[in-house]
Amino acid sequence: MTNPGTPATTPPFRLRRSLLFVPGLRPDRYPKAMAVGADCVCVDLEDAVAPDRKDEARHLSLPVFGETGVGRAERVVRINGVRTIDGLRDILALSTTPHPPDALMLPKIRNAEEVHWLDDVLSHVPVTFQVIIETTDGLLNAAEIAQASPRISTLLFGAYDMAAELRASRSWDSLLYARSRVVHAAARAGVDVIDVPFLDLQDQAGLEVEASRAVDLGFTGKAAIHPDQLAIIHKAFSPGDEQVEAARRILATFALSTDGLLVVDGKLIEKPVIRAMERILALHEAASAVG
Numbered sequence: 001m002t003n004p005g006t007p008a009t010t011p012p013f014r015l016r017r018s019l020l021f022v023p024g025l026r027p028d029r030y031p032k033a034m035a036v037g038a039d040c041v042c043v044d045l046e047d048a049v050a051p052d053r054k055d056e057a058r059h060l061s062l063p064v065f066g067e068t069g070v071g072r073a074e075r076v077v078r079i080n081g082v083r084t085i086d087g088l089r090d091i092l093a094l095s096t097t098p099h100p101p102d103a104l105m106l107p108k109i110r111n112a113e114e115v116h117w118l119d120d121v122l123s124h125v126p127v128t129f130q131v132i133i134e135t136t137d138g139l140l141n142a143a144e145i146a147q148a149s150p151r152i153s154t155l156l157f158g159a160y161d162m163a164a165e166l167r168a169s170r171s172w173d174s175l176l177y178a179r180s181r182v183v184h185a186a187a188r189a190g191v192d193v194i195d196v197p198f199l200d201l202q203d204q205a206g207l208e209v210e211a212s213r214a215v216d217l218g219f220t221g222k223a224a225i226h227p228d229q230l231a232i233i234h235k236a237f238s239p240g241d242e243q244v245e246a247a248r249r250i251l252a253t254f255a256l257s258t259d260g261l262l263v264v265d266g267k268l269i270e271k272p273v274i275r276a277m278e279r280i281l282a283l284h285e286a287a288s289a290v291g
Contacts, residue, residue, distance in 0.1 A: 013282045014074065015039040015290065016154055017194045017221040017237035018230050021205075023048040024057030030064045034071030036227040037290070042076040046107050046279050057250075058093055066099035071125075072290060076130060079107035095122060101154065105130040108161070110137035115148035127151070129192075133182045134158025138167045142182055146189035155186040156223070159196035167194055172213060179211075183218040197223040204232060211236035231253045238257045239280045247277040 012091075014152050020038035022029050026046040033041045044062065049057040079094070079189050080087035101265055109115060118129070127149045132214045133142050139162065144264055146155055157179055159170060168174040177196070186193035195214040199206040208231055210221050239247070250264050254274055262269040 003140060011137065013286055014153075015283070015286045016074070016194060017287070018233045019156075019194055019221060019223045020073075020230065021048065021223065021225055023199070025049055025053060027060050027064045029163060030061075031067065031071075033227070034073050034075075036230065038073050038224065038227070039221065039228055040074040040103075042078050042105055043070075043190075044078045044224075044249045045086075045100075046078050046080045050259045051086075054080065058090060060092060062097050065097070065101045070107070074103060075101040075166065076103040076105050078107060081107070081108040082106065082118060091118065091121060094127075094202070095125060100125050100127050100259070103128045103130050105132065105156070107132045108135055108136055108138070109133070109145055111141045112144040112148035115145060115152070118147045119151060128153045130154040132144070132156045132158045133185075134161035134165075136162075139178055139181055140243050142185035143188060146185040146191060152189070152191055154192040154194055155182055155189075156194045157182045157196055157219075173212065177215075179214075179219075186220075187218060192220045193218070194221040194223055195219045197225045198229065199225065201226050204228075207232050208236070238282045243280055243282045247280040250274070250277050251281070 014040050018038045019040040019042055020033050020041050021044050022033045024043055025048070027043070030041070030043060030085060045057050045063045047052065061077065065077070077094075079090035082088070082091070094104065104127050106115070106129055108117065115131065116130065126140070129149060131145060131152055133139055133145070133155055134157070138145060142155070146152060159175055162178050163170045163175060164180065182268055183193050198210050200206055204262070212232055214222055221237055224233060250269055250273070253264050254262055254269065
């Protein structure tokens with residue numbers, strides 16, 4: 001079980017500012033998606049595939065993870081729900097594939113027991129888990145789910161399914177409590193947390209606003225449905241020059257401190273701030289390394 005006090009910067013630090021979806025029936029788009037600079041690329045076997053084409057999507061998509069030299073992105077596959085026949089078929093296929101992805105995205109997880117079960121079933125498969133919180137049960141149990149397995153690297157907020165379950169609109173304000181609860185669970189477990197995609201490809205200004213709100217709330221990344229959204233997302237979730245310089249100044253002053261009492265630019269700096277500054281520099285270094 002993940003230690004609740006483990007900071008998100010615990011090595012190895014991996015960028016998860018953006019996650020780009022690829023439809024499971026279009027494996028031809030996978031190499032292109034891997035090359036556009038997203039931090040994670042997810043082949044979607046769930047929402048992007050009609051019920052009568054699930055077997056076809058599985059057959060077409062899983063072989064792409066055997067490809068090499070197609071980019072730095074974390075390779076993810078979103079399976080169908082673990083309580084569905086198609087989800088069980090996905091899991092069976094993944095249990096025997098010679099080239100598994102880096103991570104499995106798990107939709108509609110309701111409780112920690114579902115994660116425990118999958119952890120056991122795939123004990124021989126070296127994959128991490130990205131868990132979507134998008135049901136009312138999942139929201140209620142988010143803290144326990146986030147710590148259900150050391151494989152969990154990321155929580156994701158599924159706004160559209162969540163809004164339907166809550167009988168709420170999809171607006172930012174109506175889902176603020178749900179978003180905050182997921183962020184809290186992820187922060188407590190020391191894992192990343194990714195916000196839902198912004199679906200209006202023509203509204204770049206709207207994407208900027210929503211990405212900025214997600215940053216302010218504590219999200220570490222945002223999903224995307226098109227490469228044109230990546231630049232805005234990466235800018236929002238990467239530290240600015242002023243943040244980086246402030247972090248360096250605070251950490252340099254802290255290194256010289258002998259009494260634990262630290263004041264920088266007239267502000268008292270305590271240990272939680274030091275952890276935040278360390279994360280800013282780790283994120284900056286990782287982002288700088290990929291350009």
